[in-house]
Amino acid sequence: MKPxxxxxxxxxxxxxxxxxxxxxxxxxxxxxxxxxxxxxGAVAARDRRRDRGVDLKAVRWFGDAAAMAGDPEIDVVxxxxxxxxxxxxxxxxxxxxxxxxxxTANKALMAQHGAALARRAEERGVTLAFEAAVAGGIPxxxxxxxxxxxxxxxxxxxxxxxxxxxxxxxxxxxGREFAEVLAEAQKLGYAEADPSFDIDGVDAAHKLAILTxxxxxxxxxxxxxxxxxxxxxxxxxxxxxxxxxxxxxxxGLARLTEHGxxxxxxxxxxxxxxxxxxxxxxxxxxxAEGDFAGRIVLEGRGAGAGPTASAVVADIIxxxxxxxxxTFGVPASALRKRPAAPMAHHQGAYYIxxxxxxxxxxxxxxxxxxxxxxxxxxxxxxxxRAPGEAVPVVLTTHLTEEAAMxxxxxxxxxxxxxxxxxxMIRIEDL
Amino acid sequence: MKPxxxxxxxxxxxxxxxxxxxxxxxxxxxxxxxxxxxxxGAVAARDRRRDRGVDLKAVRWFGDAAAMAGDPEIDVVxxxxxxxxxxxxxxxxxxxxxxxxxxTANKALMAQHGAALARRAEERGVTLAFEAAVAGGIPxxxxxxxxxxxxxxxxxxxxxxxxxxxxxxxxxxxGREFAEVLAEAQKLGYAEADPSFDIDGVDAAHKLAILTxxxxxxxxxxxxxxxxxxxxxxxxxxxxxxxxxxxxxxxGLARLTEHGxxxxxxxxxxxxxxxxxxxxxxxxxxxAEGDFAGRIVLEGRGAGAGPTASAVVADIIxxxxxxxxxTFGVPASALRKRPAAPMAHHQGAYYIxxxxxxxxxxxxxxxxxxxxxxxxxxxxxxxxRAPGEAVPVVLTTHLTEEAAMxxxxxxxxxxxxxxxxxxMIRIEDL
Numbered sequence: 001m002k003p004x005x006x007x008x009x010x011x012x013x014x015x016x017x018x019x020x021x022x023x024x025x026x027x028x029x030x031x032x033x034x035x036x037x038x039x040x041g042a043v044a045a046r047d048r049r050r051d052r053g054v055d056l057k058a059v060r061w062f063g064d065a066a067a068m069a070g071d072p073e074i075d076v077v078x079x080x081x082x083x084x085x086x087x088x089x090x091x092x093x094x095x096x097x098x099x100x101x102x103x104t105a106n107k108a109l110m111a112q113h114g115a116a117l118a119r120r121a122e123e124r125g126v127t128l129a130f131e132a133a134v135a136g137g138i139p140x141x142x143x144x145x146x147x148x149x150x151x152x153x154x155x156x157x158x159x160x161x162x163x164x165x166x167x168x169x170x171x172x173x174x175g176r177e178f179a180e181v182l183a184e185a186q187k188l189g190y191a192e193a194d195p196s197f198d199i200d201g202v203d204a205a206h207k208l209a210i211l212t213x214x215x216x217x218x219x220x221x222x223x224x225x226x227x228x229x230x231x232x233x234x235x236x237x238x239x240x241x242x243x244x245x246x247x248x249x250x251x252g253l254a255r256l257t258e259h260g261x262x263x264x265x266x267x268x269x270x271x272x273x274x275x276x277x278x279x280x281x282x283x284x285x286x287x288a289e290g291d292f293a294g295r296i297v298l299e300g301r302g303a304g305a306g307p308t309a310s311a312v313v314a315d316i317i318x319x320x321x322x323x324x325x326x327t328f329g330v331p332a333s334a335l336r337k338r339p340a341a342p343m344a345h346h347q348g349a350y351y352i353x354x355x356x357x358x359x360x361x362x363x364x365x366x367x368x369x370x371x372x373x374x375x376x377x378x379x380x381x382x383x384x385r386a387p388g389e390a391v392p393v394v395l396t397t398h399l400t401e402e403a404a405m406x407x408x409x410x411x412x413x414x415x416x417x418x419x420x421x422x423x424m425i426r427i428e429d430l
Numbered sequence: 431m432k433p434x435x436x437x438x439x440x441x442x443x444x445x446x447x448x449x450x451x452x453x454x455x456x457x458x459x460x461x462x463x464x465x466x467x468x469x470x471g472a473v474a475a476r477d478r479r480r481d482r483g484v485d486l487k488a489v490r491w492f493g494d495a496a497a498m499a500g501d502p503e504i505d506v507v508x509x510x511x512x513x514x515x516x517x518x519x520x521x522x523x524x525x526x527x528x529x530x531x532x533x534t535a536n537k538a539l540m541a542q543h544g545a546a547l548a549r550r551a552e553e554r555g556v557t558l559a560f561e562a563a564v565a566g567g568i569p570x571x572x573x574x575x576x577x578x579x580x581x582x583x584x585x586x587x588x589x590x591x592x593x594x595x596x597x598x599x600x601x602x603x604x605g606r607e608f609a610e611v612l613a614e615a616q617k618l619g620y621a622e623a624d625p626s627f628d629i630d631g632v633d634a635a636h637k638l639a640i641l642t643x644x645x646x647x648x649x650x651x652x653x654x655x656x657x658x659x660x661x662x663x664x665x666x667x668x669x670x671x672x673x674x675x676x677x678x679x680x681x682g683l684a685r686l687t688e689h690g691x692x693x694x695x696x697x698x699x700x701x702x703x704x705x706x707x708x709x710x711x712x713x714x715x716x717x718a719e720g721d722f723a724g725r726i727v728l729e730g731r732g733a734g735a736g737p738t739a740s741a742v743v744a745d746i747i748x749x750x751x752x753x754x755x756x757t758f759g760v761p762a763s764a765l766r767k768r769p770a771a772p773m774a775h776h777q778g779a780y781y782i783x784x785x786x787x788x789x790x791x792x793x794x795x796x797x798x799x800x801x802x803x804x805x806x807x808x809x810x811x812x813x814x815r816a817p818g819e820a821v822p823v824v825l826t827t828h829l830t831e832e833a834a835m836x837x838x839x840x841x842x843x844x845x846x847x848x849x850x851x852x853x854m855i856r857i858e859d860l
Contacts, residue, residue, distance in 0.1 A: 137723030139577025147569025150743035293567035293740035297729040310723035313580035323753040
C-alpha cells in the first residue's frame with residue numbers, strides 16, 4: 001500500500017468542516033477507494049480557539065494559509081477560503097509552484113484565473129481539481145471531462161444557483177412577490193444577507209464559465225458571459241408562464257455559434273415538459289448534449305457542507321489513486337481562445353409583458369413597432385377589460401434576433417400608452 | 431506523446447459500428463483527450479462481405495474473436511458481442527489473461543461473472559471497464575465509482591430499461607392496454623421480436639446487480655435480485671395511479687437492510703413529484719443517495735448505438751490516459767459477500783386492485799382479511815355502482831411486511847366475491 005496522503009485544508013468554514021467530518025466518518029471507505037490512508041495534516045483558519053465541533057487536536061494549525069501550502073510535510077492542498085484574489089489565490093499558486101496538487105471549491109478563482117492556473121499546474125505536472133466549484137455534490141466536471149470525453153458537446157445549460165431556484169420555485173408555489181420570498185429565503189439561510197451575488201446571476205456566471213471551458217475545450221472566459229439576474233421577475237410573469245406552458249428558471253446556457261462562444265445567464269421560460277422544469281427548490285441541474293451520447297441530465301444538491309465536501313474528497317481520491325486529467329479536459333496549450341458571441345446576435349423567442357392603458361389602438365401601435373423591426377408575433381394575451389385603466393398585455397414572438405427585439409422594445413417603451421418599462425423574458429427551446 | 435493505442439472490436443452490430451463511427455468522426459478530439467492516437471487495428475465479426483457503411487479497409491479482420499483478443503498487435507480489446515457465456519466470455523477472459531485491458535458493454539456477462547472477472551483483471555493488473563453495460567450514455571459507473579467515491583451510498587434506484595419505460599409512458603399517454611402498446615413498440619423498433627428479456631425485468635436486473643456491486647462494494651449477485659416485469663400492468667391501474675398522485679415505472683432498487691442486500695426489479699408507483707416520475711419514453715435514469723452528497727439523479731439515453739458508443743469510448747480514453755479504478759470501485763478482495771435479503775422481509779406500502787361483485791358485505795370480507803394479517807389500510811376507492819356486477823376496488827396500505835401482504839392477498843383471492851387474481855403494485859417512498 002502507498003504511504004498516507006497528507007492533506008492541508010485552508011479555510012474552516014461550513015465546507016471545510018464538512019470535509020473534516022467526511023474524512024473522519026468515512027475513513028475506512030476512503031482508504032479502500034484510495035488505496036492509501038488520507039490524513040489531515042494541517043489546517044489554516046483565523047480563530048484557533050473557536051469550538052467547531054470537530055476534533056482537530058492532532059492537526060497542525062497555521063495562521064498563514066500560504067505558509068501552510070508551502071509546508072514540506074503536506075502533499076495536497078485543499079483551498080476552501082474563496083474569492084478570486086488575496087489569500088485564496090496565493091494559497092493555490094504557492095501550492096502549484098511547489099509542485100503540490102490542489103483541490104479547490106473556488107468558483108470565482110477558477111472563473112477568473114482558470115486558464116492561467118491550468119497552465120501553471122501543467123508546467124509543474126500537478127493536478128488542479130475543482131469539482132466542488134460547480135454544482136456542489138453533482139459530479140458534473142468528471143461527467144463532462146471524462147464521462148462524455150468521447151463527445152463533441154453541442155450545447156450545455158443548467159440551473160446553477162440554488163438560491164435563485166429556491167426563490168423562483170417558492171414564488172410559483174405561493175404566488176408571492178420576489179421581495180417577500182427573498183426576505184423569507186434570507187431568514188431560512190437559503191439567501192445571504194447581501195444576496196446580490198446570487199440573485200444578480202454572478203455566481204451562476206462563474207459556474208457557467210467553468211463548465212463552458214470544460215465542455216468546449218476553450219479558455220475560461222468569465223468576462224464573456226452575458227449576465228442578468230431575477231430581481232425583475234414578478235408573480236404575474238410566473239402566472240403567465242404557467243398559462244403558456246412554461247416555468248421560469250434562472251439558467252446558464254452555453255453553445256458555440258458562428259459568432260463565437262455564446263454564454264448567457266438570465267431568467268428563461270422553459271417548457272414544462274423538459275426535465276429541467278422539474279428541478280425545484282435548492283437543487284441544481286446541468287444538461288449537456290453530446291453528438292453521440294445525446295442529452296444527459298445531472299441533478300443534485302448544488303451547495304451545502306455535505307455535497308461540497310463530497311466533491312472535494314472525490315477530487316482528493318482521484319489524486320490519491322493517481323487518476324489524472326488535464327485541468328479543463330485537454331492540455332492547456334490546446335485550449336482555444338474563441339471570441340465571445342455578442343448578445344445582439346442571439347437568436348431566440350421572447351416573452352414580453354407590457355402594462356398598457358386599456359384604450360382602442362394600443363395594440364395596433366405595439367404590433368406596428370414589432371412589424372417595423374421584423375419581429376414576428378407568435379401569440380398575444382390581453383386579459384380582462386378595464387377601459388382607461390392599466391392592464392397587462394403579453395406577447396410571445398417567433399425566433400428573433402436580440403438586437404431587433406431590443407429596438408422594438410425601445411420603440412414600444414416610448415409609446416405613451418405603455419405605462420411601465422416592458423418586461424422581457426427569453427423563451428428557451430430545450 | 432505516447433504511442434498510439436491499438437484497439438480491437440469484437441462484434442460489429444449496431445453498437446460496434448457506432449464505436450467505429452465515433453472513432454472516425456471525433457478522432458482529433460479523442461487524440462487531445464487521450465494524449466495519444468486511438469487506432470482501430472482489428473475487428474472480429476462473422477460476415478466480412480456485408481456492407482456496413484463504414485470504411486474498414488485498413489483494419490485487420492478476424493473470424494475468430496478470441497484469437498483476435500490474443501493478438502500481440504492489439505493493446506485493448508472491446509467486447510461487443512453480448513451474452514454471459516460463449517464467445518463473449520472467451521474474448522474477455524483471453525484478453526485479461528494476456529494482460530490486455532478490456533472494455534465491454536456486456537451486462538449479462540458482468541452481472542453473472544463480474545466478481546470473478548474483476549479478480550482476474552486485478553491479478554493481471556489490467557482494467558476491465560464496463561460503463562456501457564449500464565444505462566447507455568449515462569456515465570453512471572464513473573459517477574458512482576469516482577464522483578461519489580467519498581460517500582457511503584444509502585440507497586440506489588433507477589429506470590434501467592428503456593423498452594419498459596417507453597411502454598409504460600405510452601400506456602399512460604394513450605390510455606391503451608399493454609399488449610397493444612407492446613405490439614406498436616415492436617413495430618417501431620423499441621422492443622425486440624422476443625421482448626421477454628426486457629418486459630419481464632431480466633435486462634433491468636442485470637444492470638441493477640452491477641450497480642449494486644459498485645454502489646455498496648459487494649460481489650455482484652444477480653441471483654439475489656427479485657425480478658418481476660410489467661406484463662400485468664393494465665390501463666385501469668395507470669388511471670388509478672394518476673388519481674392517487676403516482677406514476678407507474680419499472681424500477682430497479684437496491685439498499686442494505688438488516689437482512690442483507692435488497693435488490694428488486696418490479697413495477698412501482700412513484701410520487702408524481704419525484705424527479706424519476708418525469709423520466710419518460712426510452713430515457714433511463716439512476717438515482718443514488720450518498721451520506722454526504724445527498725440525492726444525485728442522472729438521466730439520459732439508456733440504449734442505442736450513439737449513447738453506448740459514447741460510454742465505450744469514454745472507457746477507452748480512461749485506459750489511454752492511464753486513469754485506473756478497481757473494477758467495482760474497491761479491490762476485488764475487499765468486495766463483500768453479503769446475503770440477499772429475502773423479499774418476504776421487504777417493508778413497503780402496497781396498491782391492491784380487486785375486481786369484485788358489487789354486493790353488500792364484500793368490502794367487510796376484504797378488510798377483515800387485511801386486519802387478520804395486520805395490514806393497515808391507508809385508502810380505499812370504490813368507483814361507480816353496478817349492483818351484482820364486477821367493479822374495481824382499489825386499496826392502498828401503510829407500511830407492511832411483504833409476507834403479511836402476500837398472506838392477506840392469498841386469503842382475499844379465495845373470497846368468492848373476488849372475481850380475478852388481485853393485482854398488486856408496490857408504492858415507493860422516493
